[in-house]
Amino acid sequence: MSAPFGIDLGSNNSVIAAAFKNNIDVVVGEIGNRSTATLVGFNAKARSLGENAKIQQTSNVKNTVGNLNRIIGLSADSPDFEIEKKYFTAPLVAKDSEVAAKVRLAGEQKEFSATQLSAMFINNLKEVAQNTVKGKITDVVIAVPAWYSEKQRQAVADASRIAGLNPVRIVNEVTAAAVGYGVFKNNFPDEPKKIAFVDIGYSTYTVSIAAIKKGELKILGTATDKHFGGRDFDYAITEHFAKEFKSKYKIDIHTNPKAFHRVLTAAEKVKKVLSANTSAPINIESVMDDVDVSSTMERSELEEYVQPLLDRLHVPVEAALKAAGLTTEDLDNVEVIGGCTRVPSIKARLVEIFGKPLSSTLNSDEAIARGAAFICAIHSPTLRVRPFKFEDYNPFSVSYFWDKDEEDVDHMEVFPVGSTYPSTKIITLYRSKDFEISAKYTHPEALPKGTDPLIAKWKVTGVKVPEGEDSVAVKLKLRMDPSGFYTVEAAYTVVEKIVQELVENPEAKEDDEPEYKDVKKLVKQDDLVLEAQTLSLPEALRNQYFEEEFKMVANDKLVSETEERKNALEEYIYELRGKLDDIYAPFASEQEKTKLQGLLTKTEDWLYDEGDDTTKAKYIAKYEELARTGNLIRGRYLAKQEEEKQAKRAKQESKFAQEMAAKIAADRAAKEAEAPKKDDDVVMTEELD
Template identity: 35%
Template sequence: MSVVGIDLGAYTCYEAVARDGGIETVANEYSDRCTPAYVSLTNKQRFIGVSAKQQNVTNFKNTISSFKRLIGRRYNDAHVQREKQFVPYAITEGPHGSTDILVQYMGEQQRFSPEQIVAMLLTKMKETGEAALKTKVVDVVVSVPSFYTDRERRAMLDACQISGLNCLRLMNDTTAVALAYGIYKKDLPEPNDKPRHVVFVDMGYTSLQICAVAFNKGKLKMLGVSSDPYLGGRDFDRFLVEHFAEDFKKRYNIDALSKPKALLRLATECEKLKKLMSANTQSIPLNIECFMDDKDVSGRMDRETFEGMTSGLIKQAEVAMKRILEYTKLRPDDIYSVEIVGGASRMPCIKSMVQSIFGKEPSTTLNADEAVSRGCALQCAILSPTFRVRDFSITDCQPYSLSLRWQGGIEEDCDLELFPMFSPIPASKMLTFFKKEPFQLEARYTYPNMVPFPEALVGVFKIDKVTPQANGESSKVKVKVRTNIHGIFNVSSASMVEKGDDHQEEGAEENMETDDGPKPENSDNSLASEEDSAVESKSGESNETPMQTEPDASNPEQTNQENSTGEVKKEAVAAKKKKKTIKMIDLPVESIVPQLNRSEINLLLEKENQMIMQDKLEKERADAKNAVEEYVYEIRDKLYGDYEQYTKDSEREPLSQLLNQTEDWLYDEGEDQSRQVYIDKLASLKKLGQPISDRYKEALERPAAFEALGTALQQVRKCSAQIEQKDEKYSHLEPADVEKLNKCLKQKTDWYEKHMNLQGKTPLHEPPVVTASQIHTEKQLLDSVCNPILNKPKPKPQPPPEEKKPDPKANEVKAEDQPQSPDDKAAMDLD
């Protein structure tokens, strides 16, 4: 399983992977770790990332950027209308009021939803990850802004599915940064000690996000988030663009705002100027050649003037930063440090604002560009079963308060706040209703004015097949609602409690169940709720099933009391022994939420795969065309240079003419041909040019091959001479081996001298008598025969036979056997 984290920004993207025991940000095919969030469409293929941004000026109507800002929103949304002024491509209304992007693709005008464009970018990031990891990428964690609403998060999950990715978690940018910061800290307070409060400020290209986090050893808890979706680096760029456009209009009488190409060029230069001013206090020049009407333009700007122009934006940032202190009730003295990330956070005015509000020098220990992607990769590693990661608990928070509304019959609609602002996620609650018929629940944002989205409705959930009890009473319906790991609200399940026939006191009516008090009467639409833990536990679910409701007759105290009085009626005893029978029935839940269904996802996935295949085919076609063009230029340059002495006049002229004709064809009717046409054209060129190339190549390689074979022959000849001189080194060789060695040496020497002489007499423009590969083959044959003989080891000498030690007992003579006198000795000799 791959571990991949993707920071999908509005302007740039970064991708981090778990590899070699750590987290690494991978580079794309341009060896750049930053992939621009651009998609450019043409009549033949798509360009994504760096190649797409390169067409931002030349193909501006079909080059799409900042599309992440449109995902999950309707066309009449004020947010979408605001975005139209920042982009040069056409944004139009789609079916049912959706937002569509209108571009020219495959020779016709086509519509793409923002989800499809995001999926294209994710496909590119997927390919980058697969190239780095050398394996298939499926499971990922993708970042989203903390201010994203439920609808935008659902749309992002749809985009992941369209690109063929399984998103394990949609992670808030701020949470990812906090994880990347905290998981490596070894000096955090113990779990039971006072937490360390750290504020993270993330100003990117289009938005500002601030969060306060409480850190303890092995865990982090999000205390609150504050954001401004309409304040980012491009807003500062916009002031520079408008300033210089007005300046050029006065001094050069040209209107840059009226020409999209000129405006894009000016925006690019203003972005560079802003970055230079962040590092310099002196005045910085701006120069653009042939800007409009063949006029060169120039201007200057310094940091002080720039900050004066953008004072309103700086004030806007100040409001968002102060809001986090208000939300979390933190004082500057309670904050341990302030970490800044994001490209626009490098501006000195933002750093000064951070220091003035929080009373802390902004810290830059994190990589401002890559911190989010690294945090996402760490979260993916935590969720992956194949990687071991340091234990670290992450408690995120719900950015907006969520409420639930249901129909209350004759009275007004009932409303309940389920998840307050900044409540932990994931989280779930169990709700109990008493209903006689199917009903529906509406999830809404409690305070719509605090949500940067025009619609307060999150979704409608219909609970079906609710029926009254057999005795006509309302049925108890238990509904589980949940905010999942992605920050998306849903009704996860619903069940109805069905009671069997049992005894009930007269006049009692069960209408509502609560956890801490008796059931009120005459309340057909009452509701009770009980909170679950962030992760559903078995113990919590077991409490949902009501236990025995009547007293147990086996109670010893009751039994003793009854025996002492002796006045127990038979009817009372029977009632005490009677038990209620309860059955839980699962109810179908129909979710009406703004999300694509499975069939729509499959259709868009199929279309995405078709576009991927088209891109692949077009790349192969372009490669085939480039191969023809490259061959034409290469051979033509060498034909009267390096190849001249290897070419006959009868070969050179026809080949030269064919090369010129092919070049003219490439820029005329051969501009747009099929891949096979280019393959055939290259084959016809190589039919004439390849023999020349081969002769040139052989002439370069053959001398070295002859030299290697000559050296090998010389070494074998030297060894043969030593054998003839009875050298001790080769004294162990058998005569048959020596004969075989000499025979091979003579054959290869004759072959070497013959072919070397023949090749020396052959002109360079004629086919060679012998090729370098043939010479190498002869050398290998020589080595295979001679080396085993020459390297044959000597047999080990036989060890001398061991001498038997004389047995001392063998020389001993018994006393009775020894001669006692000379006469006895003489007698023994005679015997």
């Protein structure tokens, strides 16, 4: 049975949660953290993912890629492409109109698309989760920023499929958190409470207004600022210190990517310290050119540097309230999540904007992942969970277009801004032949720049016009599905037929014959064939990426196992040499010692020469060559140890038996000594009587 699995795919860190052991909880990562660094690294032999990539990041900055959710599905024509470049240490390039990263893997220059990179990372999260739940994972719900376009949402779904997962739903991050709030809080009245959810994470700021009552949630309005988050604070701090170090130490960290990354990492720590303190130090040894740097920053300084950001803080709040048709006075609560909401200046400004205290009953870092895992559990056919219905907010108007045939119009707005989804609409077109229909954003000017207004196309075939008619009515079932994807779910023709319908007669008696009347009705005739052309990857390309990922996973595993075998051989050489002169010495002949010492030296020389980089099989062979003699001596040592252990145990058992025998004898003697006294007492009693 597959465990339902939820991913909060963050820019800096990602959190995973799963439904297992009758609970929904966060999955602890490989090194015990409750979050995983959103990083993919490439090395001389293999890849390093998550926390392993973070360990190597400073020494491997040009081949480490993060901020994956900022570039997945991003068009190379988008202005955001240029904006994002400053946040990446690996070079970003355009590949087939997509954003890709240029890295070196196993000595070769490679270009991996953002979808491939995300698939690598998601696959790693899947492996971590499977090791925790001790079972296979197939179904996943992935939480993404609310500002994602159709193309970006499709790219995330593609990435999860390449990772061998079934994306049952792509959900907005704050919506996932709100679902978790509605489910786990579970003390809502029948009348909905209006709650503002504010999420300020590493790169995105989102406000969603929700109406929640027992078992139900509806997002009334959502607004975002996709260039507002913790990384902007980190860069403001880094730029401040870059200027100071240039003046104070005559070094320019902008000219050295490793130095810049080290200062950026230190800046993040400064930001966190300033959340609880009024000042924070920074000390970095040999940052570049063997120069050590140190300084301090006051909280007031940081607030001054990020003032332009703080001045924008009110914008998403006002936009979300406007979309919901509410004011701050209408809100029952303001719930905050996201690491950046810990910054004192942000908290103070939010209190000022909302005019009421902030609440933090949700876990700031884990709420999204837990909500996503619960949503996945809702979709599970094998799990029973608490019923909970929720609807999300549609941020962009979408219309469907077709060629004029019998109609006077060629399009219709089907899913307007502010409508909720999932949602289904049925339209009727009169067609004389096969045709095409497409979904497009109604107002391209309202989209983020660089977003393609075309969402999808469908070719509808199999249209048959009844004899004697000029056209046939075609019913199209249009749907905005739970993941926010726009589809044509079904298409079929209907014809007008005369059918008999029962006439209702309240005064009819039980024995009266039923009366029928002829009624004209549209009756389904033929199912039509739909051929979709969406923004997801072509199946052939997705399968190619899947096969490439499978090969890279196998190579990573082989490289890891080879390194383990190498380390095991090295440890065995030092362990055996040490014990041969110590505890193994009495159990080996001089001839065996001489032979084994020579073999150990020979193997050690090989290991640090041609054996420094060889195959797993050769390491195993060298280990077994040593073990043939080493294990023989070890066996003698263990046999002697067991012999001594048995002798000691026998001695202890003999001693215990002797002690027990002596105790029994002593007890018997004591009883016998007491027996005459009891007899005398009896006799004396009798004589007295």
